[in-house]
Amino acid sequence: MALKAGVVSGEDYIELVNACKAGGYALAAVNCVGTDTVNGVMEAAARNKSDVIIQFSNGGAQFYAGLGMEDSFQAKVLGAVAAAQHVHLLAEHYGICVVLHTDHANRKLVPWVDALIDHSEAHFKAHGRPLYTSHMLDLSEEDIDDNLSECARVLTRMAKIDMSLEIELGITGGEEDGVGHEIDENADNSHLYTQPEDVLKAYELLSPIGHFSVAASFGNVHGVYKPGNVQLRPEILRNSQALVAQTRKVAANPLNLVFHGGSGSEKAKISEALTYGVFKMNIDTDTQFAFSEAVGAYVMEHEKAFKHQIDPEDGTPYKKQYDPRKWLRAGEQGFIARLDEAFKDLGSVGKTLAG
Numbered sequence: 375m376a377l378k379a380g381v382v383s384g385e386d387y388i389e390l391v392n393a394c395k396a397g398g399y400a401l402a403a404v405n406c407v408g409t410d411t412v413n414g415v416m417e418a419a420a421r422n423k424s425d426v427i428i429q430f431s432n433g434g435a436q437f438y439a440g441l442g443m444e445d446s447f448q449a450k451v452l453g454a455v456a457a458a459q460h461v462h463l464l465a466e467h468y469g470i471c472v473v474l475h476t477d478h479a480n481r482k483l484v485p486w487v488d489a490l491i492d493h494s495e496a497h498f499k500a501h502g503r504p505l506y507t508s509h510m511l512d513l514s515e516e517d518i519d520d521n522l523s524e525c526a527r528v529l530t531r532m533a534k535i536d537m538s539l540e541i542e543l544g545i546t547g548g549e550e551d552g553v554g555h556e557i558d559e560n561a562d563n564s565h566l567y568t569q570p571e572d573v574l575k576a577y578e579l580l581s582p583i584g585h586f587s588v589a590a591s592f593g594n595v596h597g598v599y600k601p602g603n604v605q606l607r608p609e610i611l612r613n614s615q616a617l618v619a620q621t622r623k624v625a626a627n628p629l630n631l632v633f634h635g636g637s638g639s640e641k642a643k644i645s646e647a648l649t650y651g652v653f654k655m656n657i658d659t660d661t662q663f664a665f666s667e668a669v670g671a672y673v674m675e676h677e678k679a680f681k682h683q684i685d686p687e688d689g690t691p692y693k694k695q696y697d698p699r700k701w702l703r704a705g706e707q708g709f710i711a712r713l714d715e716a717f718k719d720l721g722s723v724g725k726t727l728a729g
């Protein structure tokens with residue numbers, strides 16, 4: 375069934391997740407920090423006829439509100455709200471489905487998520503749908519029972535207003551905006567791999583409450599490191615799916631799995647992960663670099679225009695070159711080109727459900 379273009383939530387979101395899993399493809403979840411990246415994601419999704427996930431870390435949300443805002447907690451909340459309103463207004467005009475999501479929130483950031491749910495409750499009252507499609511809680515540093523009981527509390531709130539929750543089990547290596555874990559190059563790094571028993575525990579507790587997804591760790595890391603430190607083991611995803619399906623006597627691939635730390639991953643491992651019910655892959659580091667690389671190339675090519683308004687020797691005016699729209703657009707184009715590649719790797723090109 376075709377969905378209405380724009381931000382999806384509730385049943386429409388579930389339909390989108392299920393279509394990904396049934397079709398063996400995944401949506402790119404792209405970290406954004408402002409209108410340039412948000413619009414770049416929607417432009418890339420539109421030209422690839424691919425649905426997409428726009429997500430904000432707490433730092434990205436704060437940046438959206440402006441680093442000059444004195445109260446940084448307020449900036450993280452209001453920036454996320456402003457960004458969501460921007461996407462709600464524009465997404466339908468790009469003709470694709472957009473999932474709105476927030477990235478890692480550890481215990482310190484639970485009040486941020488709760489404040490955003492307050493805003494979604496108000497939005498639900500006024501418009502019959504939440505502001506955000508889903509949020510993530512990353513309490514993977516904590517004991518599994520503490521992690522899951524807090525997830526259950528938050529999901530209970532969210533389920534009432536058609537929202538979904540992403541949880542983290544096991545640990546994604548590296549760091550995402552101050553939330554993360556060291557990679558010890560000499561250790562066996564077994565803490566980087568999720569235990570299927572923990573995934574089963576999560577399924578049993580959370581599936582009666584509402585819709586949720588799991589960021590399971592299978593050796594994935596945030597950021598791009600030199601290869602060889604940690605092995606990607608997507609079979610952990612397969613084993614988790616099999617344990618839940620057999621124990622709970624439900625159909626294959628019952629879990630909605632999320633691949634964090636997708637930047638720099640081997641393409642073959644990405645393809646393998648997609649066959650195990652991964653519907654979302656986060657991408658941040660590679661798109662950050664693509665944006666900055668393109669801006670850097672533009673600046674180097676037009677070096678004089680970044681030092682002089684008018685050429686000191688021949689008087690040529692450089693306004694057309696230093697206009698921030700020129701180099702920001704160059705950045706957007708580099709970012710969009712990298713997303714073309716991500717959509718292709720994830721198999722989502724041409725698969726939009728918007729009609």
Ligand SMILES: [Zn+2]
Nearest residue numbers: 546550634635
């Ligand atoms: Zn992550």
